[in-house]
Amino acid sequence: MNRLSFSLWIFITLLLSGYLAYVLFVSEDKSEFIVGEASHGHYQIEMSCSTCHTSPFGGEEVLQDACLTCHKDELEEANDSHPIKKFTDPRNADRLAKLDATQCVTCHREHQNEQTHPMGVSLPEDFCFECHEDVAENRPSHEGMGFETCASAGCHNYHDNKALYEDFLVKHGDMSSPTKAPHAMKWMIPNRVESYQANPTKLPKVTASVSAPSSQDNKEIIDIEAHWAASSHAEVGVACIDCHARENDTWQDKPSLNMCADCHQDKWDQFTQSHHGMRLSDKLTSPLTPMTPNQARLPFNSEALMTAVTCQSCHSAHEQDLNFAATDACLTCHADEHSTNFKNSKHFTTSLTPEGTAPDEAVSMTCASCHMPRYEEEGVTRVMHNPNHNLRPNEKMLRSVCMDCHSLAFSIDALADKPLIKRNFVGKPAAHINSIDMAVKRTQK
Amino acid sequence: MKKLSLSLIASTIALSVLGLSACGDKAETTGIAPKQFTDALHLVMDSDRAVYTKKVVGRLVKEEKVIKASEHFMDDKALPLPAQMFRFGSEVVAEKTDEFSYSLQSLWPINKQNAPRTEMEKKGLQFIVDNPGQNFYGEEELGGKKYFTAIYADVAVAPVCASCHNDHKDSPRTDFKVGDILGGVVIRVPLG
Numbered sequence: 001m002n003r004l005s006f007s008l009w010i011f012i013t014l015l016l017s018g019y020l021a022y023v024l025f026v027s028e029d030k031s032e033f034i035v036g037e038a039s040h041g042h043y044q045i046e047m048s049c050s051t052c053h054t055s056p057f058g059g060e061e062v063l064q065d066a067c068l069t070c071h072k073d074e075l076e077e078a079n080d081s082h083p084i085k086k087f088t089d090p091r092n093a094d095r096l097a098k099l100d101a102t103q104c105v106t107c108h109r110e111h112q113n114e115q116t117h118p119m120g121v122s123l124p125e126d127f128c129f130e131c132h133e134d135v136a137e138n139r140p141s142h143e144g145m146g147f148e149t150c151a152s153a154g155c156h157n158y159h160d161n162k163a164l165y166e167d168f169l170v171k172h173g174d175m176s177s178p179t180k181a182p183h184a185m186k187w188m189i190p191n192r193v194e195s196y197q198a199n200p201t202k203l204p205k206v207t208a209s210v211s212a213p214s215s216q217d218n219k220e221i222i223d224i225e226a227h228w229a230a231s232s233h234a235e236v237g238v239a240c241i242d243c244h245a246r247e248n249d250t251w252q253d254k255p256s257l258n259m260c261a262d263c264h265q266d267k268w269d270q271f272t273q274s275h276h277g278m279r280l281s282d283k284l285t286s287p288l289t290p291m292t293p294n295q296a297r298l299p300f301n302s303e304a305l306m307t308a309v310t311c312q313s314c315h316s317a318h319e320q321d322l323n324f325a326a327t328d329a330c331l332t333c334h335a336d337e338h339s340t341n342f343k344n345s346k347h348f349t350t351s352l353t354p355e356g357t358a359p360d361e362a363v364s365m366t367c368a369s370c371h372m373p374r375y376e377e378e379g380v381t382r383v384m385h386n387p388n389h390n391l392r393p394n395e396k397m398l399r400s401v402c403m404d405c406h407s408l409a410f411s412i413d414a415l416a417d418k419p420l421i422k423r424n425f426v427g428k429p430a431a432h433i434n435s436i437d438m439a440v441k442r443t444q445k
Numbered sequence: 446m447k448k449l450s451l452s453l454i455a456s457t458i459a460l461s462v463l464g465l466s467a468c469g470d471k472a473e474t475t476g477i478a479p480k481q482f483t484d485a486l487h488l489v490m491d492s493d494r495a496v497y498t499k500k501v502v503g504r505l506v507k508e509e510k511v512i513k514a515s516e517h518f519m520d521d522k523a524l525p526l527p528a529q530m531f532r533f534g535s536e537v538v539a540e541k542t543d544e545f546s547y548s549l550q551s552l553w554p555i556n557k558q559n560a561p562r563t564e565m566e567k568k569g570l571q572f573i574v575d576n577p578g579q580n581f582y583g584e585e586e587l588g589g590k591k592y593f594t595a596i597y598a599d600v601a602v603a604p605v606c607a608s609c610h611n612d613h614k615d616s617p618r619t620d621f622k623v624g625d626i627l628g629g630v631v632i633r634v635p636l637g
Contacts, residue, residue: 079519090588093588
């Protein structure tokens, strides 16, 4: 009897460990091992375990390095108010004992989505208390404010306060709207066709012994050729083989996405930083398939649920239609309240003539105006292809977008009003946020 | 016979261990003393910042008037303040080594986070104010580790130092003059 139960026990152990070992080492789908639902920021890549858990051994530095691999650049860009280097001085040892601010995971613990606040914060919302208990001493205006209100809209952010620091609020505190509409409103990206035509060697063109299939009697190919001929690719001399015969000197009907990335590297990098393309990022240790709306957590149009999100989702490979890319491409999939209300809002219905457009070239705003703003880099105007870059906390939009047309005060009030955002800014902000008033008051004492 | 050889082996091992450990001690005493280390560091920090204050900020802002110096130098397209230049240096050091750390503190800080926090800091900052010309040295334990802490007086070497501190809306004092102590440089070296 003993022998039987012993061998049965061994058998069950081997079976179970064999199955788990198979899942851990061999299988692509490791969902057995996911300890809890992933947060909104990471759920898309939760199957790529080794991207974050780079090593089964090692201490906190393993996870910390993983966080920084993707998020280091944006923290630096945000002029992080609480960078790690502020806390490494030994004089902060007592503070670190309460809250270890040198580790991302102290405040952003994954796999417990049921108790995770916005922006992946997994601490009680009044954690600021641990170090800023005495804030009312130096800021009597804060007397009586609960610590769960520190990170309220328009007040303070832990990392990015570029639009919220005191002197900025004071400097831009008047109620007047800007009279100029600088770069965010540049609709027509200054066409760099001439510069590429002048410097053809700048383009990584291909010499291949294959050539494109003939268009004879094939309507589809005739259409493709017509679309391509009207595009910027044709203008600068990027021909069929430059995308379709880039690898191995063979013709590929469907080139891989890396073909776009070869020339449009910055856009690829930004795209793969975003919720659209993070599953395709080079930073993942195990590759994943492109995202499809059916796997996402936001509302989407039912017809678009199985559409893979790639460069082609917004930009057809051959036909260049930036107007479509700027609004209707988004609305093909996105079906949340903010998106479905866009065409009702003044942002869409108002006719605008920003700097550089003639009166008869009036344009309206697009989704991309706010969510993929233009920015200047070394004298060139570019389009931010990471729509999440200025999304959360939404005060990030103030400087990159809102303040191009609106006053800071109005913009802060508008961004703080969640129902207003859902209506896509139809109507006026419900409440006034006191940040600017408090900052200005301090300059007057 | 067996017992004798065993005890011989045991005592040889014991003696050699002792001998080797003594060798270890000897190597440590040929290093430099913490005080010498912090004095040297402070001299470099101070000199670099003085050069920046006088030859860059003082000259371009006050004399040539071609640029401003501002706390928000990125947004204002201005020069970083000398105190910021100093702090950025300490941040780079913090990222690259833990063999020493330094910071700028004051009994009358503009940013209250730079007020003294440990007992030694409070004692030292007061000491350098009460004893001009002298540095403060001590040992303290923070977060379970021992540190040698040195505090050096930070003096307003140029008129811009005093005037900016006096005019700043968050400055608790408005009567600084050139040559006054504004605060202290705190350098820490981990011991042991």
